Structures are given as structure tokens and as C-alpha cells.
Amino acid sequence: MNALMALWRYRGFILGSVQREFQSKYRNSLLGAAWNIVNPLSMIIVYTVIFANLMRTRLPGAQDHFSFSIYLCAGILTWGLFAEITNRATGMFIENANLIKKLSFPRLCLPVVVVANSLLNFGILFGLFLLFLVISGHFPGWVILAVIPLLVLQVLFAIGVGISLGVLNVFFRDVGQFFALFLSFWFWFTPIVYPVSVLPESVQSLMRYNPMARLIEGYQQVLLHASMPNWYSLWPVVVLTALLCVYGLWQFRRHVGEMVDEL
Template sequence: MVSGIARAILTYRGFILSSVKREFQSKYRNSMLGAAWTVLNPLAMIVVYTVIFAQVMRAKLPGVDSTFAYSIYLCAGTLTWGLFAEITGRGQSVFLEYANLIKKISFPRICLPIIVVCNASLNFAIIFGLFTAFLIISGNFPGWVYFAVFPVLVIQILFSIGLATILGVLNVFFRDVGQFFSIALQFWFWLTPIVYPAAILPDNIRPMIAWNPMAPIIQAYQTIMVNGAWPQWMALLPVTILSIALCALGLQLFRKRSGEMVDEL
């Protein structure tokens, strides 16, 4: 099944790349600032959170003793969470979004989640590249430890695309799934240590964070960017296993229901 999907992606790579290019261009067509909006939207959020939370959180972040360092902590969490939110948010509605194309043209439907991931990754590459440049210019680049970001990123993308594929298929048959997940995603953000460290939570709440699969991923990014240290790889093992399981389940669900989806669109 995996080899068949790989062949389909290679065969239809032109379709995938042209779709990514078309979506990127249409997103910023007739816009004076163009791709700058990719940076401005999360930047505005980071500024607001920094202004509101910096004075409160600064003294409570382990090893962080300045508002500037807290901003890096916040960027590391917010920007990477944005990638997860974009993949899952678009992924849960991608089959509905491309309903007309699915009905008219015969192509491997699995290409659609791949298009979502490619688009989200392109947006992420732009803003995270600028964030990296800022770290270098400001003298806060973590050094060789920075490259630990890439295996963490692979784990995050696997988790995101596995979850997005499951949600996308279910949302075709049960439209409430998309509405529910949009609400759940907002709660999920605040239950993840992004604007606060898990250490400041009450003792009876802290164990709940261990059940949040995004928590070790976000904490790994923050450890790399803020502390310049290698992440705790063993802490990422459970979410890695979960990510692989979600991808397998998503592919299995897609394979069984892909024929029925056309009738439901």
C-alpha cells in the first residue's frame, strides 16, 4: 500500500507541484504585500502575546531572564504550532474543498493531503527561515543543535498528516467533525505549553500535559531554540509511535472509504 502511494505521488508529481504553485499564487494575488502576510499574521500574534505575557512569564521560564528570550521561546512554539494547525485545519476539509475536481477528474485522491502538507510546509519554510535569520543576526543562533529541528519537524509532519487524513475522510461522511475539530483546536492550543512552561502548572494539572502529543514536540523546539540544547529524544518516542500509527490508520481508512467519498461529496 505504501509503495503504491509512493508511485502515485511520483507519477502525479507534476499535478502536485502545479497545485501548490497555483494555491500559493492565488492566495496572494491582487495583494500589495503578497507573501509578507505569511509573516505578518503570526508576527502580530507573537507581539500581542509578548506584550501581555512577557512580564508575567519572564521570571518563571527556566533559564530565561529577559523579554527578548521569552519572545524566542514564544516564536519557537507559535510558529511550529501554526504548521500543525494549518495542516490539520486544511486537511480536515481538503476532500470537500476539491469536491468538484474529484468528481470530474480521475487521479489518486491521496495527492490532496500531500498538496496540503506541501503548501503548509512552504509557508512554514518562509517564516521559519526569517526567524532563523533573525536568530543569526541577533547573536542567538543555537549552533549545531539547530539541526535537531529537522527530525522533530519530520515527527510533527507525520503526526499532522496522519491526523489530517483521518479527519478529512470522516468529515466527508460526518460534517460535524470539521466543526468540532475547529473548536477543539483552540482548546488544544492553550493546553499545550506554548505561551507558558509546563513547570508553572499546578501539580494536579501537570500530568495531563503528558497525554498531549503536541507538548513534547513543542517543548523540543523550545529547548533547541531557547536553551541551545538537544531535545529529550526519549520523550519524543511515544508521539513518534503515535504518528506512525495515525498515518497507517489514515491510509487504511482512506483506502476503504475512497470509493464511497465521491457519492458523499
Template structure:
């Protein structure tokens, strides 16, 4: 698989470049929309919730605390949502390409991940710049974002592969997943701190594999402290399992995907 991806690296990089350019073609603001969309969400949530939530963030006196808290969750959730959301339709959207050109089909999910990664790199770099200018940069602990990010991407890729393959055969899967993502967002402590929930709610939300990941980002970016690595074992194991299941499902059904499209 890795050899196939490497052999078609030119095709992958060209596809990523073309998709990035076509997304903002004939747009006056171009790639700025990558920043404006999540920024608008952050501004709305900040205006609505800042006065209530600012006092709910324990041990934080920074005036930008809630905005940073939101960014830590919204931006990283956006990466997860983009990978899974694009992966669920990746085979359907590229049906003509799959039927006309012979290439390793695994390249398509790789293109999805790289496109999402480029968009995330742009906006997260600007966020880092904001942290530096506002005096809120967490220092060396910022490197802890990388392993958390790798786990999250693996989780998104595994889940996206499963949903993407199933969506070819059962189109309701994609529709259901869109709705699920909306509920999933609100059942993850992105807008609100986990500590404000009653204990029974915290217990049930703890089963959400995205919670330890988002909390880890918040620990690093808001509180400037290392995440609790032990809490990341569950999402790591879930990510590995989903990737294994996704690859097995893909390899088993890749021939049927062409016929079904």
C-alpha cells in the first residue's frame, strides 16, 4: 500500500494542488475563506458565551482565555469533520475518475487527508501567531499538539474509510453521518468546559473518544500544560482499530466499489 502511494505521489500532489486551486477559483477572497469560516463560528460563540463561560475556565486569568479555548476545540474539530465529511463521499465524487483511470484507489483518501491538512496548517499557523502576539503562547508544551494531532487524524481516517466504503453501497450512511456529526460536536466539550456538566453527564460523555483529544488540545493551548497521556490510550486504540477495520473493508470491497458506482 505504501509503495503504491509513493509510486503515485505525483498524481496525489497534483490532485491536492488542483483541488486547492479549484476550491477558491473565481473567489475574490480566495484561501481567506479557509480562515473566515471557522473565525465566524468562533466570533459568534465568543459573543454569545464569553461572559458566561469565561468564569467557568478554572485557573485561567488571560482575557483571551475563552477565545483560545474555543479555537483549541473548533479548529481541531474542523480538521476531524473535514476529513470524515470528505471521506464519506470520496469514492462517489470521483466515480468518473475511478471508472476511467487505473490507479490505486487508496490514493483518494490520502488526497482527502492532505487537502484537509493544508487547510488546517494555514489556519492553525495564524492561530499560533495570535497566541504569540497576545502573550498566550504555551512554550515548549506546544510540541504535545503533534502526537495528539496524529491520533486524531488516524481516528478520522479510519472512521472516514469505513463510512466512505459503506456509503457507496448504502447512501443513507452518508446522510446519517452528517446528522451524527452535528450531535457529536455538541456532545464534545468544545464550546463549554467539561467541568460545568453534572457528574452523570460527564460519565456518559467520557465514552466519546473525541473528548480526551479535545481536552488534550485545551490543556496545551489554554493551560500551557502537558496533556494526560494515559487518557489518550483509549482514542489511540480506537484509532488503530478503526484504521485496521477500514483498510480491511476497503481491500475486501474495492473491486465492488467500481461496479456499484
């Protein structure tokens, strides 16, 4: 409760940081914020060209030539949010070392700024994706509301991972490098550019241990099939998220004083 009150008192600092970061990211750029759309769009186009003909016939519930593109977008856009939060949170204390040393403010403002910026970028992309669904006649209707709890769970999971690794990264700088590499493998072990059904049964059983696979499948169920996700399948993710958030906050509070010296 005290932490929430502190964050509320520093809401001006948080909003100002989000605004400055968004503006500085695209300053002196001809395309500006459009780069936020170009990068994931180019990835979606490449994967669609490479995998569409190969995977479309093996995609369960595929109805037309838009199905695989929707399947891809549901995975790539939401994975991009997860990757951005975790990557940035892992290095947030190091990147803001000067700010931490010179100013007195609740250090938990930093993960809030990371999440806010990531959600801002995601909101732009996801809004355009929803517009595409409406224009193409594939909007899932009221079922789209199921995305909200999925998104909340994913953000909490990402920040739990990010804070836990961010604290460790201050003391062991290899953590950030290793996680960036690990994230690349994690992407391909998640059913984003391929359906689980194309994998051998032995590999499919391993997907149960991938929390992001459960979340991404939930998004795909809503956006592609216009049906509710299997909420029961997400209970391991909820438990893991709670454990990571508690562990990350415990690590943060335990080492917040030491981190200033290490930075």
C-alpha cells in the first residue's frame, strides 16, 4: 500500500518520463513513431511470405487466406510486448544509474515507466491490428474483452521476470546478455509462427512448461477463433507470475541500497 501511495505521489515524474522517452525515441527521425509500426509489420510480412503456404493448411480452424496472418499477428504483437518489457526491465537500473544516484524518488517508478512505454507502443500496433480485423470482417465481437485479463496477466508476468533479472543484472552484468540470447530461443519454442499441431507429440508435451505458449494460445483463441481462451490452462501462469512478482519485489527491497553502490 505504501508503495502504491508513493507511486501515486510521483505520478507526474512517471508521466513526464514516459513522454520524454517516447519523444526522444523518434526525435530527428523522418518517419518518427511510424518506425514503431514498420519493424513488427516487416517481421509479419516476412513470416507470412515464408510460412503461409506451408502452415495455412495445417492451421486448425483456418477458414480463409487471412487466417494465418491473424494467427501471426496475435502471436508476434503480444510477444513483442513481453520481449520489450522484459528486455528493458532487465537493464533499467543500469540504464538509469545517473538518475538513481542524483535524484531521490521511489525506484519502483522505473518498472512502471518501462511498462507504460511498452503498453503505449503496443497500443498503437494493436489498435491498427483491430482496425484490420474490422475492415477484413474478422473482428471477434464482444469476445475481444477476454484480451484484457490476458494482457494484465502477461504484463505482470513480464515485469516479474524483468525485476527479478534487473536486480541480478546490476551485480552480474552477464545476466542481461544471457537473457537476450535466451529470449531468441524462447520465441521459437513458442507457437507463434507455427501451430502446436505440427510438432511431434513429445515436443507438444513440453509446451505445457512454457508459460508464454499458454498465453499466446489464449490470444490466438480470441483473435482467430473468436472464442474464449481455456482459462483453466492459465492457472500455472498465474501461480508463476505471483511467485516471480513476490520474489522480484523481495530481491529489490533487499538489495536496493547495495544497487546504488554497484551502479
